[in-house]
Amino acid sequence: MANSTSGADGTGGLPVDPNIVAVLPCVERIVGVRTVHQSPWAKALRLDVHQTDGSDQSYFIKISFGHHGRDALKGEFEATAAISAITPDFCPKPAAWGSLGDEPDGYFYVCKFYDFADGVMPDPISFCEKLARLHSSHTSPEGKFGFHCTTHNGDLPQDNTWSDCWEGFFSNGLRHVLQLREERAGPNAELDAWLPALFDKIIPRLLRPMESNGRKIEPSLVHGDLWYGNSAVIKATGEGIVFDPASFWAHNEYELGNWLPERNRFGNPYFKAYHSHIDPTKPEDDYDDRIRLYALRFNLHAATLFPDEESYLRLVIDEIRALAKKYPNGYVEGTKPDVAEQNIPGA
Known part of the structure; x- marks a missing residue:
């Protein structure tokens, strides 16, 4: 298991909380970790690890604090898991969520990290x-x-x-x-x-x-x-x-x-x-x-x-x-108020 304070990679590496490391499978050592985004309510990190089978893996980590942070990250994990259960090719596979070990009232969410194409909308x-x-x-x-x-x-x-x-x-x-x-x-x-x-x-x-x-x-x-x-x-x-x-x-x-x-x-x-x-x-x-x-x-x-x-x-x-x-009359059972002609966007 990797040391929670390792991870300096020459690109602004940060310490990794031990509770995050503990939920990751087969980690031999941390290669690097850096902040990739910050919002008023959360911070996002990229964590690169070398695994015991010789392969490399990258994880996306979101960190938030307080009661809101706990509920938000639990909700993100549960919602992503629900989407993944139906359409596993439509979202990153969620790995875990939980409490930080080194920061009181702090929480984390972990999923697979992807490199995205800049400025490109999905087909x-x-x-x-x-x-x-x-x-x-x-x-x-x-x-x-x-x-x-x-x-x-x-x-x-x-x-x-x-x-x-x-x-x-x-x-x-x-x-x-x-x-x-x-x-x-x-x-x-x-x-x-x-x-x-x-x-x-x-x-x-x-x-x-x-x-x-x-x-x-x-x-x-x-x-x-x-x-x-x-x-x-x-x-x-x-x-x-x-x-x-x-x-x-x-x-x-x-x-x-x-x-x-x-x-x-x-x-x-x-x-x-x-x-x-x-x-x-x-x-x-x-x-x-x-x-x-x-x-x-x-x-x-x-x-x-x-x-x-x-x-x-x-x-x-x-x-x-x-x-x-x-619709000044609202819903009236058994009647159908006149409406404008339907115009489905893109049809």
């Missing part, structure tokens, strides 16, 4: 085939929406409480994010004025029809934070993968809501490639506005993560206003 066809395989595995425990532990979108803990109903799960999760936003940025009177329309009219109108009149949604495991920064192309193989998930079992189209904002770079070719495998959920006429509703939640995530950037909250308020104007 839409192969990437969306893998995503569709992930979404098509309807193996949620007891067919419920949610997840068995808290997962984090950035540093936002999500409410993953199990629910039999997608509308109820989505509403509860959205209320949770709204509460976090208010705790971080303070109340916003304009936003608050539109919330009754959002929860009493828009959400029932767009989500309830999928679970009415004999229709049922089969929960899909989603990545949950699938913007371009959480995807990459492996330099050695050219294959696209995902990482840093905020997973739960959801309506599969929820994933696509994060593709609607242009800043996230998954444009029309990805929508088209995805829907070559999975058709829009019925009623299809509601598809466009369901995606807008899901995008609203991702814009709310951004408004909560970056409360000083007012444009994100403006997007949320403007979208609620537009949907409220379009």
Whole structure:
């Protein structure tokens, strides 16, 4: 087993916590370790080791602190493990998570390290085939929406409480994010004025029809934070993968809501490639506005993560206003309000 304080390789090597070394298999010695990324809520390292069989291996290590750090890294491990169990070629294989030995209240997550191609987006066809395989595995425990532990979108803990109903799960999760936003940025009177329309009219109108009149949604495991920064192309193989998930079992189209904002770079070719495998959920006429509703939640995530950037909250308020104007009556059982002609992105 390698010494926890070894690892200086002439490139700014750092000590390696003994609890991290302890979970790695077959390590003969540490070759090098260096910081590769730092965010306000975590630090990422690359650890290179020489193994007892004579081979070399590289690991990605994320370190965070406090109650948030523990829950976030546990959630990342559990979510990545869940994705890997369904589509092992779509994410780095997770190795372990746990407590640091040398730093009080510190935690780590370890998975395989890959060299990524700089500035390259994944190929839409192969990437969306893998995503569709992930979404098509309807193996949620007891067919419920949610997840068995808290997962984090950035540093936002999500409410993953199990629910039999997608509308109820989505509403509860959205209320949770709204509460976090208010705790971080303070109340916003304009936003608050539109919330009754959002929860009493828009959400029932767009989500309830999928679970009415004999229709049922089969929960899909989603990545949950699938913007371009959480995807990459492996330099050695050219294959696209995902990482840093905020997973739960959801309506599969929820994933696509994060593709609607242009800043996230998954444009029309990805929508088209995805829907070559999975058709829009019925009623299809509601598809466009369901995606807008899901995008609203991702814009709310951004408004909560970056409360000083007012444009994100403006997007949320403007979208609620537009949907409220379009659906003033909300959900009325047995009737179908007029909607604009469907226009699936990329179709």
